[in-house]
Amino acid sequence: MTITRDLVIIIVTSFLCLCLFLALIKIFHKLWWAPSSLQYQMSLRGIKGPSYRFIHGSNKEILSMQKEARDSPFGLSHDIFPKLQPHIHYWTKLYGNNFLQWDGSKPQLVITETELVKEILSERDGAYSKEKIKSFTKKLLGDGLVVSEGEKWTKVRKLANYAFHAESLKRMIPAMIDGVEAMLERWKCQEGKEVEVSEEFRLLTSEVISRTAFGSSYLEGKNIFEMLRRLTLLASRNLYNQSFPVISSLFRTHDQIESEKLENGVHRLIVELIKKQEEKIVNWEEESCGNDFLGLLVKAHHDANESLKISVDGVVDECKTFYLAGQETTTSLLAWTVFLLSVHTDWQEEARKEVLGLFGRQNPNPDDLAKLKTMGLIINESLRLYPPVISMIREVRFGKKLNIPANISLFISNLAIHHDPQIWGENVHLFKPDRFSEGVAKATNNNIAAFIPFGLGHRNCVGLNFGIAEAKIALTMILQRYALTLSPAYVHSPVQVLTNQPQYGVQVILHPF
Numbered sequence: 001m002t003i004t005r006d007l008v009i010i011i012v013t014s015f016l017c018l019c020l021f022l023a024l025i026k027i028f029h030k031l032w033w034a035p036s037s038l039q040y041q042m043s044l045r046g047i048k049g050p051s052y053r054f055i056h057g058s059n060k061e062i063l064s065m066q067k068e069a070r071d072s073p074f075g076l077s078h079d080i081f082p083k084l085q086p087h088i089h090y091w092t093k094l095y096g097n098n099f100l101q102w103d104g105s106k107p108q109l110v111i112t113e114t115e116l117v118k119e120i121l122s123e124r125d126g127a128y129s130k131e132k133i134k135s136f137t138k139k140l141l142g143d144g145l146v147v148s149e150g151e152k153w154t155k156v157r158k159l160a161n162y163a164f165h166a167e168s169l170k171r172m173i174p175a176m177i178d179g180v181e182a183m184l185e186r187w188k189c190q191e192g193k194e195v196e197v198s199e200e201f202r203l204l205t206s207e208v209i210s211r212t213a214f215g216s217s218y219l220e221g222k223n224i225f226e227m228l229r230r231l232t233l234l235a236s237r238n239l240y241n242q243s244f245p246v247i248s249s250l251f252r253t254h255d256q257i258e259s260e261k262l263e264n265g266v267h268r269l270i271v272e273l274i275k276k277q278e279e280k281i282v283n284w285e286e287e288s289c290g291n292d293f294l295g296l297l298v299k300a301h302h303d304a305n306e307s308l309k310i311s312v313d314g315v316v317d318e319c320k321t322f323y324l325a326g327q328e329t330t331t332s333l334l335a336w337t338v339f340l341l342s343v344h345t346d347w348q349e350e351a352r353k354e355v356l357g358l359f360g361r362q363n364p365n366p367d368d369l370a371k372l373k374t375m376g377l378i379i380n381e382s383l384r385l386y387p388p389v390i391s392m393i394r395e396v397r398f399g400k401k402l403n404i405p406a407n408i409s410l411f412i413s414n415l416a417i418h419h420d421p422q423i424w425g426e427n428v429h430l431f432k433p434d435r436f437s438e439g440v441a442k443a444t445n446n447n448i449a450a451f452i453p454f455g456l457g458h459r460n461c462v463g464l465n466f467g468i469a470e471a472k473i474a475l476t477m478i479l480q481r482y483a484l485t486l487s488p489a490y491v492h493s494p495v496q497v498l499t500n501q502p503q504y505g506v507q508v509i510l511h512p513f
């Protein structure tokens with residue numbers, strides 16, 4: 001039997017039509033049937049939420065609400081929840097503490113109920129994992145400690161715990177003091193004038209994390225910081241944009257092209273740092289060589305035990321994570337705390353009395369940092385009102401207590417929890433550090449998930465004590481020299497760019513005494 005040319009064309013055409021038909025069915029199932037079906041199932045369980053919109057999910061509504069909140073006048077209010085997360089603020093009132101929203105076709109269960117938050121963040125059996133991050137954020141963090149899972153996370157977490165444990169932290173204090181002294185030296189020519197402190201704190205934290213964790217200086221890591229900051233802006237700008245792998249590979253946006261160049265540039269510069277560190281370790285140039293975080297990572301890269309070994313790409317990812325986290329979170333904490341002290345000068349004076357009573361005009365010492373009780377209250381209240389990280393995301397692997405399908409994202413708004421009047425009382429939006437005077441447990445009625453600026457459980461922030469120590473040292477040395485008042489030029493506009501930041505900076509007037 002001879003197959004004619006026309007018959008071949010018919011067969012091929014039919015096959016292609018069938019493939020196209022099946023592809024359309026798959027797309028329809030993913031972008032409409034599956035989300036609509038899940039939304040119906042969840043509604044039967046009492047979990048409501050905004051209606052799913054084809055392709056975009058809830059993203060267009062979220063972006064519209066965020067733009068409206070960003071453009072609205074705000075004043076000096078500490079009620080920043082509707083400013084930073086207006087969609088969650090609105091939808092929790094409409095649908096309850098836990099509701100379903102959509103990141104494109106990906107379902108997200110938003111959770112502001114502390115008992116569920118405690119279960120999710122405290123469990124250890126793998127029911128809730130880190131969510132697979134989007135491409136822009138992937139370029140920013142790679143597969144570093146913040147997002148990694150399993151054995152890789154365990155390996156690096158052990159190294160990080162060792163690098164930032166109490167004795168190591170004591171050795172880092174002189175570098176922190178040197179960094180603050182350099183900053184205050186720059187401020188001398190600005191006495192009596194306005195200083196934009198958030199950018200100053202960015203330089204300070206960059207210098208400190210460079211010297212303590214990577215054995216270098218800010219100047220050596222300057223290009224890395226600048227490229228990571230640009231990547232952060234790109235990731236934030238594209239947070240709610242939808243991308244399709246096939247289309248993205250064929251038609252790349254300007255942001256995608258730029259982010260790829262930045263990712264390659266950061267990788268190249270960190271590899272150079274790794275090589276320099278390897279030379280130092282081989283030549284044993286310094287007594288403490290190889291004991292900082294980068295040194296420990298490099299040693300792990302050369303470990304003879306394959307189960308403990310970390311690849312070069314793994315080392316690069318961890319460096320990116322710690323460069324970024326070590327700078328961003330403490331910068332945010334310092335900027336908002338100085339803002340609060342400049343507004344609430346009575347608490348500024350209380351903190352100054354404590355500092356001068358403990359240290360006089362001398363630099364702080366590691367053993368007495370824990371005695372800064374008033375400053376500890378102020379820092380806790382700053383972290384409650386203005387947490388650097390305002391949300392956390394996990395993914396359900398299997399149901400457990402929540403009894404919901406796998407592969408649903410769990411979006412935890414710690415900002416909503418920190419501003420919940422049912423937890424903190426009617427004065428929830430007031431700056432009242434003394435609410436922590438009898439400890440966090442008393443302030444939260446033993447609700448450990450009510451105050452989570454650095455997360456909770458075994459995956460809490462490994463640099464917690466590092467960041468708090470750095471903040472205490474910086475605030476101590478500032479208060480020893482200056483009284484601070486808020487500049488008339490200051491515009492109050494918190495904005496999320498990875499972390500919670502002052503959009504237009506924090507301008508204060510320095511009054512020497």
